[in-house]
Amino acid sequence: MSRFVPDAATALGHAVTLVDYSLSLAEKLRSRLLARRPPEKAVEARLLRAVEAARPDLFLTLYGANVSPRVLAELRARRVTSANWWLNDPFQLERGASLLAGYDFAFTNARYAVEAYAARGLKHVRFLPTACEPAVHRPLAPRPPACDVSFAGDWSAMREQLVASLVSAGVDVRVYGPWRRKLAADSPLRARLEHGFFSPGRMAEIFAACNATLNVHTWRGRFDYGLNPRVFEAAACGVPQLVDWKRELDEIFDETERAAFLIYRSDAELLEKARNLPAREKALAASTSIRERHSYRARVEELLRTVGG
Numbered sequence: 001m002s003r004f005v006p007d008a009a010t011a012l013g014h015a016v017t018l019v020d021y022s023l024s025l026a027e028k029l030r031s032r033l034l035a036r037r038p039p040e041k042a043v044e045a046r047l048l049r050a051v052e053a054a055r056p057d058l059f060l061t062l063y064g065a066n067v068s069p070r071v072l073a074e075l076r077a078r079r080v081t082s083a084n085w086w087l088n089d090p091f092q093l094e095r096g097a098s099l100l101a102g103y104d105f106a107f108t109n110a111r112y113a114v115e116a117y118a119a120r121g122l123k124h125v126r127f128l129p130t131a132c133e134p135a136v137h138r139p140l141a142p143r144p145p146a147c148d149v150s151f152a153g154d155w156s157a158m159r160e161q162l163v164a165s166l167v168s169a170g171v172d173v174r175v176y177g178p179w180r181r182k183l184a185a186d187s188p189l190r191a192r193l194e195h196g197f198f199s200p201g202r203m204a205e206i207f208a209a210c211n212a213t214l215n216v217h218t219w220r221g222r223f224d225y226g227l228n229p230r231v232f233e234a235a236a237c238g239v240p241q242l243v244d245w246k247r248e249l250d251e252i253f254d255e256t257e258r259a260a261f262l263i264y265r266s267d268a269e270l271l272e273k274a275r276n277l278p279a280r281e282k283a284l285a286a287s288t289s290i291r292e293r294h295s296y297r298a299r300v301e302e303l304l305r306t307v308g309g
Helices: 004-011 025-033 039-054 069-077 093-100 113-119 157-168 188-192 200-208 229-236 247-251 267-275 281-293 296-308
Strands: 058-062 081-086 105-108 125-127 147-152 173-177 193-195 210-215 241-244 261-264
Touching: 004 296, 039 069, 058 296, 069 081, 081 093, 081 296, 093 113, 105 113, 105 296, 113 125, 147 157, 147 200, 157 173, 157 188, 157 210, 157 267, 173 188, 188 193, 200 210, 200 229, 210 229, 210 267, 229 241, 229 281, 241 267, 261 267
Parallel strands: 058 081, 081 105, 105 125, 147 173, 147 210, 173 193, 210 241, 241 261
Antiparallel strands: none
């Protein structure tokens, strides 16, 4: 997203200065040599130098966990509007509440988190879901199928249990992601794993070589709302998506777009749908609308409209 969002703003005709808000190797070494200066001060100084040079109308951060109150105060003093697109809802609401209070505008990826923030006194938080990047997340020419169902993403105990239950029931599943250290030495999933991180382009290739892909929200079983980025990315690639139900699936996608989703509300329903996968035609048709209506360009345009009043 740190690439897709500024690219979208640039495509809309805005001048964008991108600042990497993490310590460089030189800054890490310098902070060790000058132990009296906290390392985050180097990043703050670099960010404020960029603000001074660019004199922006808007400072936008994604997540913004490392942006200090001092930086926000400096931005306010320079009359620079600040905005945070916070993307860890609903499972990090309390952390979000502490971070978003200092911004002029705040956006959350979960529609019903807006109400939760308002109850905590944050009235300036608005809903802005994540998106797809049509130049990357798009249907590719069909590949020889590597599997019936893919899972592409990080490990969690819940995800491992769900994938293992599908495999034990005879579903042909392959896993793509950094799972190796988490799996037991005798896990049957080891033979079905392509270990390591993958690029967005590689993810599109994975989707092209499976009959469906599995999406398991980190907060499955805890919250019935909030969509992760994979919802939009897989749908834009035209692959049928097995996804656990969230309220926004029924609310922000139209009837054509909802054909991309094979929604499950239980393990038993997931197994049934994984055993009876549809052809890709409806998902491919849905992907056209999803790439048009749910792109990062559309989201950034909406964000800038909100900020501009």
